[in-house]
Amino acid sequence: MNQIAEKHGCWPDAAGRLVPKELVKPIDRLRDELVRALIGQGEQIAAQIAAYKAGAFADIASFVELSLEQYGVKVGGRKGNLTLTSFDGKYKITRSVQESISFDERLQAAKELIDECIQTWTEGSRPEIRALINDAFQVDKEGKISTGRVLGLKRLEISDEKWTRAMKAIADSVRTDTSTTYIRLYQRVGDTERYEPISLDMAVL
Template sequence: MNKPIELKETYYRKDAKGALMAVDMIRPADLLEDEMVHKIMSFAKDLSAQISHFKNDPFTDLSDVDHLDDETVRKILTLGTELSSKIAHFNCHTIGDLSDFDAMLAQKHSAWWRGKKGNCTYTSVDGLQRIEMQVQTSVDLGLELRFAKHLVEECLNEWDADECLNKWGADARPEIRAIITRAFDSGKEGKVDRSELFLLLRLDIDDPRWNEAMRAIREAIRVTTSKEYVRFYERDTLEHPWRPVIIDVAKT
């Protein structure tokens, strides 16, 4: 814990560069973030220790499960279920705390403080503890993609002497055409490679049909599911590498 240090009636705390900074000079939002990070990390480390104990306890060793008696298996199952419940409870509260913190800052600044997708990092003032929240989304593509493909094919067939591709050198034009062709290649499984498709959105091509096709691609993108992941890290000093605090029975 980065406890304040009193010097000449002024309280200081170490910042992320290791220098002492007067507490009064630290932004209130940073102090709130620091308090939240330390609180969550304290629970995370305690829970990680419980998981490690469960995994390493000879009593819960399942390497020879066929020879364990029924009562022992039931006790291990009970312990595992209780631990799983703790993990779920901790994850729920952690995501709630992080979301509440974001909402508070968003209200204060009249804008979303973090990324729209929820991917963000929370760090202690001293830079020794860090929490990362990532949002993984699943995307489907709608029927607008067919319209986009039709327009793009029109462009490829009618561009006169690569007129719309002149901003790239002659050597680059075949590659640009290859990118466009690969984007709509459904492959053996009949599915479009989204990464190839999204590359098209980065190409700046001066053609109204092209721009309409890119708009259709954007409208075709539909987020179907979204899942949040929280990861925890700490380090002993600013020179040390980050060390994960694992909250996962399977990985401990």
Template sequence: METKNSPKTKKTADRTKTDANGQSIPISIIRPEILKQDVIVNKTIERAKKLQERIIKDKAKLFEEVELYLEEVAQKNGLEWKGNAILNSFDGQNRVEIRFKERIQFGIELQLAKQKIDECLKAWSADSNVNLRAIISEAFQVDKKGEIAKYRILRLRRYNIKDTIWKQAMELIDAAIQVVSTKQYITFYEKDESGQSRQIVLNFSTL
């Protein structure tokens, strides 16, 4: 018969779990359903992490296979492969697309470009294109987070305005662009019975 202070009883009493506040709570006072939930959540997360690791490895292999093929084709023509690609199966039923998306930020040259653009707006007559003036003025407006919409800045370079100061401003915008990272995307498509291309969805939450 075990006494009150027997080793087995003491070991059970000493067992604790840390809660969300960092407090050590004796397991003996935690409800069984909460303990079961804890086990299920942690086991599920471990399985999800292993699945994630496998997906990352498989994604890298898929990219490697496609990129090796693209490099091989380019090298046969004395070139180096750069940019996006669309590959189709011989029967046209399957398609693989690779895209590269660059994340950019602007350097200090952007502020200098804004000064040049402000000079242009002041110099241009009041009866010049009102819509264009509005687009240019809005380009440097910031959102609630205090950030500038990059697409608005980049859009300014499309306008062929014959003004020396404007051209200087566009050159400064070009100089301000800094690529901070590049993300690769690979997507897969197959045609269904109706002949429509459908993406093979790999997003876990939509399956």
């Protein structure tokens, strides 16, 4: 409760107005008490989960370092996806890294080179290829280009000097905006080979 409000025997409402305590309805007081109690408990649980997450990352990194030491290899920081499984195979933990990528201005060079290729191939090129390329450079509602579609062009086996330069421009234009590491817990279902996640998400529990 706001100290100034308590001093004056008032409760601040959602609009910041000070309401005399005796004018606050009993049901409103009970609601306030319930909300604050549950939020307080939730904050404690959130802090425990945050501490668990930090400790889990550190413990996994330490284990990986220990495991690789037997081969004379050192790996610093959180790197790469991996899976750790209990000896009986009942439990497993996965660490996965998801990167968000985008393209810098060099993607425009790739688009120009590809356009030149299309113009050169116009008479003999298949319409499916032209549609695929045009679709790759379309933007979504947020004005963003699909990284998956653009990078998918690199899988096309096309022997052309300009196309090769365009693919290099695409590769050079890729930049990693964010990198997020996740830890997921799994438990094997009975005697099957199927694993189900152990959720720490309150909305799932």
